[in-house]
Amino acid sequence: MPYLSNRKSYEDAAELMSLFGDNAGYEAAARADRSRDLGNHIRFCHWRQIERLIVLLTHEGAMGTIH
Template sequence: MQIINGRASLEEASLLIAAFGEDAVVEAATRADRFRDAGDIDLFCRWRQIERAVELLQLQDVVGELH
């Protein structure tokens, strides 16, 4: 189960998708890696969450249970 915390991550993911299309997930991962390498754990975690949000927003099929 994926949990996305907060609207800001979804908004940022949507902006990345608009700017990078299918490569948005790669862009988010690249940004996360850059912050990890710089030792900024807060921004690393933020961009990993955005990466997960991009993956979820780009899914074509329903995943999990529908309520």
């Protein structure tokens, strides 16, 4: 499960999903790649986290343990 350090992570994921629809994960990956190419490892990790969060948010069923 992705770790969310703050609400900004969710807001970024929701914004990409709103703007790019089914391609939101690809956009997050592209942003991560650009950050890596610029040497910004913090933004790289942020966008990779967003990419994983988008996958989780678009999954139809419950994931993980249900209590």
